[in-house]
Amino acid sequence: MKKWLLMLVVSFVAFQAAAAAHNDDPQGTSLTFYSWYLAALDKEESPIDEHDPLLNEYVTERLLQKINLLIKSPDGMDDDYFLQDQDYSDGWVNNVSASRFTLNGDRATGEVILGRDPADQQHLLVSLVHEREGWKIDEVEAESTPSAAPQ
Template sequence: MKKWILALGIALLTSQAGAAGQDPQEVSQAFYSWYLKALSQDESPIDEHDPVLNQYVTPQLLQKINVLIKSPDGMDDDFFLQDQDYSDSWVDHVSVSGFTINGEIASGDVTLGKDSDDRQLLLVTMRKDSEGWKIDDVEKENH
């Protein structure tokens, strides 16, 4: 039990230290766990320009999101959630699977929530740069 708790603590510290050396699944899991926890604590990582975003998201995607936010129509949905809001059940239920890597690009499934009636399915595309894997696009999956 103590070893498991120690391993969990190390994993959490590592996830906050950046994405270098981690695979796309680990980076996606760490990002969504952090992001949903921040939202649940009434923080808004995008609006507050949280520097942690830079560890997980490509500069190109951050620029795209800023353009969308500043556009006349604005941005209705949270880009990373592909929804207007999040469900409390998502905060502790992030599941990542099926990532395929093709050179410097990887894509895979991220599932938020565990109940079929309160679940969000996302297709996350990542790009590898000198710092590691970073999120480059997110789309809602319609299954």
């Protein structure tokens, strides 16, 4: 019983430390969020539909309310808001990268790239705001794939 309780306390402390660490910078928050989100989808979970409490760690309340309004609207929501696509590619899971984020006061914007294969990537423009708890995702837009450099 004592070992179980000790393991529970250690796990809780480790989770809190990880949560605090992922909120230290916008790039880290984005990478951690998308790695977690895609892993959840890959396990056939739906963090939004299941109201996963971890969403509150990564996403602003304003954005969660916007998504709920979109879902409940007469037209519904065709695309997954965070992926800006109807589905995810298996190649995106465990393949999340991000550019350096541009800071402007309590806002930050940067590119998140899902996938390694250029033919199977999703480029997202992710905006975060700094709240008391740290950086949180506040907006996501699909970004057109960068064109190839002239040769």
